Amino acid sequence: MKKLINNPEEVVRETVRGFALAHSSIVVAEEEPPFFVRRKDAPVDGKVALVSGGGSGHEPLHAGFVGAGMLDAAVPGPVFTSPTPDPILAAAKAVDAGAGVLFIVKNYTGDVLNFETAADLALAEGIEVESVIVDDDVAVKDSLFTAGRRGVAGTLLVEKIAGAAAERGDDLASVAEVARRVNGKTRSMGLALTPCTVPHAGEPSFTLDDDEIEIGIGIHGEPGRERIGIEPADRLVDRLLDPILEDLPYERDDRVAVLVNGMGGTPGSELYIVYRRVAEVLAERGIHVERSLVGDYVTSLEMQGVSITLLQLDDELAELFDAPVNTASLRWGV
Amino acid sequence: MKKLINNPEEVVRETVRGFALAHSSIVVAEEEPPFFVRRKDAPVDGKVALVSGGGSGHEPLHAGFVGAGMLDAAVPGPVFTSPTPDPILAAAKAVDAGAGVLFIVKNYTGDVLNFETAADLALAEGIEVESVIVDDDVAVKDSLFTAGRRGVAGTLLVEKIAGAAAERGDDLASVAEVARRVNGKTRSMGLALTPCTVPHAGEPSFTLDDDEIEIGIGIHGEPGRERIGIEPADRLVDRLLDPILEDLPYERDDRVAVLVNGMGGTPGSELYIVYRRVAEVLAERGIHVERSLVGDYVTSLEMQGVSITLLQLDDELAELFDAPVNTASLRWGV
Numbered sequence: 001m002k003k004l005i006n007n008p009e010e011v012v013r014e015t016v017r018g019f020a021l022a023h024s025s026i027v028v029a030e031e032e033p034p035f036f037v038r039r040k041d042a043p044v045d046g047k048v049a050l051v052s053g054g055g056s057g058h059e060p061l062h063a064g065f066v067g068a069g070m071l072d073a074a075v076p077g078p079v080f081t082s083p084t085p086d087p088i089l090a091a092a093k094a095v096d097a098g099a100g101v102l103f104i105v106k107n108y109t110g111d112v113l114n115f116e117t118a119a120d121l122a123l124a125e126g127i128e129v130e131s132v133i134v135d136d137d138v139a140v141k142d143s144l145f146t147a148g149r150r151g152v153a154g155t156l157l158v159e160k161i162a163g164a165a166a167e168r169g170d171d172l173a174s175v176a177e178v179a180r181r182v183n184g185k186t187r188s189m190g191l192a193l194t195p196c197t198v199p200h201a202g203e204p205s206f207t208l209d210d211d212e213i214e215i216g217i218g219i220h221g222e223p224g225r226e227r228i229g230i231e232p233a234d235r236l237v238d239r240l241l242d243p244i245l246e247d248l249p250y251e252r253d254d255r256v257a258v259l260v261n262g263m264g265g266t267p268g269s270e271l272y273i274v275y276r277r278v279a280e281v282l283a284e285r286g287i288h289v290e291r292s293l294v295g296d297y298v299t300s301l302e303m304q305g306v307s308i309t310l311l312q313l314d315d316e317l318a319e320l321f322d323a324p325v326n327t328a329s330l331r332w333g334v
Numbered sequence: 335m336k337k338l339i340n341n342p343e344e345v346v347r348e349t350v351r352g353f354a355l356a357h358s359s360i361v362v363a364e365e366e367p368p369f370f371v372r373r374k375d376a377p378v379d380g381k382v383a384l385v386s387g388g389g390s391g392h393e394p395l396h397a398g399f400v401g402a403g404m405l406d407a408a409v410p411g412p413v414f415t416s417p418t419p420d421p422i423l424a425a426a427k428a429v430d431a432g433a434g435v436l437f438i439v440k441n442y443t444g445d446v447l448n449f450e451t452a453a454d455l456a457l458a459e460g461i462e463v464e465s466v467i468v469d470d471d472v473a474v475k476d477s478l479f480t481a482g483r484r485g486v487a488g489t490l491l492v493e494k495i496a497g498a499a500a501e502r503g504d505d506l507a508s509v510a511e512v513a514r515r516v517n518g519k520t521r522s523m524g525l526a527l528t529p530c531t532v533p534h535a536g537e538p539s540f541t542l543d544d545d546e547i548e549i550g551i552g553i554h555g556e557p558g559r560e561r562i563g564i565e566p567a568d569r570l571v572d573r574l575l576d577p578i579l580e581d582l583p584y585e586r587d588d589r590v591a592v593l594v595n596g597m598g599g600t601p602g603s604e605l606y607i608v609y610r611r612v613a614e615v616l617a618e619r620g621i622h623v624e625r626s627l628v629g630d631y632v633t634s635l636e637m638q639g640v641s642i643t644l645l646q647l648d649d650e651l652a653e654l655f656d657a658p659v660n661t662a663s664l665r666w667g668v
Contacts, residue, residue: 002527002528002544002545002547002564002638003527003567003604004527004567004570004600004604004605004607004608004640005566005567005604005607006566006567006568006607007566011603011607012603014606014607014610015603015604015606015610016606017606017610018606018607018608018609018610018611018613018628019606019609021609021610021613021626022594022606022609022613022626022628056603057601057603059601059603059606060602064602193336193337193338194336210336211336213336230336232339232340232341233337233338233339233340234340236338260356264601264602265598265599265600265601265636265638266338266599266636267391267393267598267633267635267636268393268394268398268598268630268633269345269346269349269391269393269635270337270338270339270349271338271352272348272349272350272351272353272356272393273338273339273340273345273348273349273352274338274352275352275355276348276352276355277352279352279355279356292355292356294352296602299601301601301603302600302638304336304599304636306338331665331666332665333668334666334667
């Protein structure tokens with residue numbers, strides 16, 4: 001295993017320390033347990049606070065999206081392992097300004113359970129909590145880590161848009177409603193060319209032959225729909241985009257935001273080749289791409305691969321998407 | 335070779351098409367030869383125009399840095415191969431507003447020659463041109479592709495700061511002077527954990543055993559100083575940082591900008607582990623980190639590895655670094 005790490009057991013702690021040092025104008029890291037990252041100016045008077053988190057290894061998700069207009073705190077667990085309720089509770093208490101806290105939880109059994117427990121504990125301490133489960137992955141119904149669909153790159157869009165709703169002053173119920181609306185209009189699917197290696201495991205979490213591609217991969221390297229041989233990028237894009245389009249479904253004259261997300265080890269050039277095909281197919285179908293993001297946002301360590309996410313937009317969601325955001329990994333309007 | 339591509343010969347064209355579609359509010363691509371990407375609102379009245387370019391495969395360099403406050407045009411050659419003078423000349427003519435054009439050229443023999451020829455041709459057409467050669471890599475004096483030091487990730491800082499000088503209205507000689515000053519105060523060095531594969535070659539450009547790391551790697555996979563076994567990240571950082579610090583040298587009470595640059599396939603978490611060690615060492619030495627960037631900016635396709643760049647700041651350079659920029663891959667203040 002070749003990685004730019006020191007002790008495998010210290011990967012998350014050292015990552016968060018470096019992250020907090022590099023972005024000290026935006027975030028503060030609580031480095032001792034309970035371990036979390038919060039917006040530097042949190043709690044923000046009168047604002048609903050957004051807390052997310054989950055296993056590490058998906059950087060920049062979630063810490064990279066902490067800041068004005070998006071998350072108030074992120075709780076990183078060990079690599080590919082949910083954080084326990086304690087740091088989730090501590091993060092909620094640290095950022096709650098009295099207007100309540102929204103938990104944004106990717107649909108994995110461990111995350112759902114631990115955020116639920118933290119919500120109960122917070123409630124017992126007088127903090128109002130709503131939870132939104134993100135389950136945008138159309139690839140499989142259940143997987144190694146989930147009952148129901150997995151939460152993948154669409155989480156970024158839920159965090160961005162709900163964050164903007166909180167920033168404009170919406171109350172907790174309204175922010176939660178916006179988050180659920182975004183999740184309901186978002187669909188994703190991904191593929192992998194290579195596996196990834198969890199540092200403390202030291203071995204790839206699965207194997208792919210030199211001529212194999214995993215279609216419908218999960219963000220922890222869990223299996224998807226099928227393994228196929230090498231194909232041109234355009235054909236691979238169609239294999240992701242067709243199930244996405246059919247699922248909501250997305251239809252002629254729909255307005256959409258497109259996220260082409262690298263899994264960590266994919267060259268930027270390849271993400272743009274993928275984006276090009278997505279844009280062509282949507283244009284052929286009469287679907288209007290009004291917003292787009294291309295880059296590494298929700299990753300699986302050094303995995304080579306890509307996921308495609310569509311969000312059906314309306315005027316309000318487009319306006320919230322465009323609202324100013326000031327985080328380490330998403331920044332505009334400031 | 336597993337890549338998200340269609341025809342290997344079309345990789346650059348399809349990348350640029352996807353890039354231009356994804357960022358149509360910022361850039362326009364001239365897709366037929368002469369092939370280049372320009373700022374959408376170029377030529378900008380009264381402003382010195384900045385043109386850079388070079389072989390593709392280093393995305394987001396250079397097209398990702400086209401936009402207000404940075405480059406007016408980028409000229410992508412084939413993967414790891416210099417563009418010819420024709421598209422460089424065409425780009426210069428397209429963005430020149432009468433105030434002259436600055437060529438920012440990484441120090442590789444082909445790039446230097448082709449930009450020189452383009453400058454001569456532009457001059458013959460009445461366009462004033464200055465050229466700045468970037469040669470920030472301290473790893474080796476000469477390499478497979480260069481006479482003298484190579485231009486690597488420091489190019490980003492030259493483009494950002496000279497771009498800000500042009501945007502505030504400096505004349506051509508002044509913008510060129512700022513660019514040369516940045517290059518003179520910038521030093522970089524990188525390492526690779528894995529090789530990369532040029533699409534039309536189909537085979538890795540070099541090989542590294544499972545327990546080997548190349549110290550001083552070039553951005554085309556060309557050899558560096560030495561091959562060593564696996565070491566902790568902190569020790570690897572020291573192997574890059576020590577030669578950088580000694581070279582200028584950077585000394586106690588210096589103010590610096592730090593760029594920790596991923597080579598394309600490196601997880602974000604590892605870049606932050608590296609940044610953490612850089613920040614610690616500089617703090618121990620009494621060197622003040624005033625600005626920092628961590629991410630994939632100057633890459634080598636899917637190579638896993640990292641480079642470290644330091645820039646010695648003064649008040650003017652810090653102010654120009656902070657000036658608004660609106661490009662696909664670097665955006666703030668707008």
